[in-house]
Amino acid sequence: MIKFILLGFLNYGPMTGYDLKQNLDSSTVHFWHAHHSQIYTMLREMEKENLVTSQYIEEEGQPDRRIYFITDTGKQALAQWLSQPMTEMAAVKDEFLVRIFFSARREPQKVIDELVVQRELHQKQLEMYRQCIEPLIDNQEHVEQGLERDAAFWHATLNMGIRYEEAYLGWINETIQMIEGL
Amino acid sequence: MIKFILLGFLNYGPMTGYDLKQNLDSSTVHFWHAHHSQIYTMLREMEKENLVTSQYIEEEGQPDRRIYFITDTGKQALAQWLSQPMTEMAAVKDEFLVRIFFSARREPQKVIDELVVQRELHQKQLEMYRQCIEPLIDNQEHVEQGLERDAAFWHATLNMGIRYEEAYLGWINETIQMIEGL
DNA sequence: TATAACATGTAAGCTGTTACATGATTAC
């Protein structure tokens, strides 16, 4: 998976591992993330597989950087992956729901406290999407760079992130009420 | 994680690996799943750690079974895990959203077709929750067995599953319209 | 003077998936 995300970003232009990590932390954080260790390791592997090439740039007054370029093989691999339609649903894994599932015999107030913490986290996440990520995508520069269509698809995934957070917040409130009513 | 789910189920009563797999496939499938290979392996490990004990039952006319029992150590480990509140959000990973994110240069009809396939999958999932899982939780037997409170928490997690599927379906329709409008 | 941002890597370990492997009974 991470392989195709890296190819997807590199398909827009050459980038360092550090840049890719930043893209993952902003643009895709609502549906995929990776640690820098995984990204750097994967890029090395991808170079061996001929999906990317790299160039080491020695900088003065700044840390050296290794820039990665997608190859034709890499472009083909990305196109091939996208052309094979997905016929299964993405599976959900949510540790917090595991905790709620087994929380019937916990002190109700403790469970409510935990729900309140989660509510704050999800509220922050939603605000982050609306105040930081959305303006980033709606950037006028994208239109000038011929990335208007791309931005529409990026925005689509963000909309799912927003719907997800809204659903989560609604559910947390409902669940707090349920516990209070016990 | 899977360790605590297994402990959580075994805390309600002794069970085989097969039973646990079935519980994961019904009650927790909307927020956690595991393959049987992982379950059997983990149970063996947990026995070494003294969290569970097992008894091998040789059956006539039926396959032999290994029944697992939670130990006091196991009960403590579960209680301890539940008592430490979660202070981070569960991270989302959704391959389908990755595909949409990078789909701007694909043939629009191909993307719509893929969205339609996903819509059918999510519709089925939602129906499954409402027609199969919900009745299972609302079973009158739970009240008789003193599991009414437990069932309320199980139901809470299912409600999140339902909200998630509803949000996903709404998003799919919105996204299809967005692509048609391009 | 301390923290954040820039920048890249390795290694150990844990988690999870896929495939291999077996075999009985029941329902269609």
Next chain:
DNA sequence: GTAATCATGTAACAGCTTACATGTTATA
């Protein structure tokens, strides 16, 4: 007969996390 259900395991591999490891420059 053939598929589904019951039932349990191992092994190889892939994917991911956490910790270790280093060093500069800009900013507060």
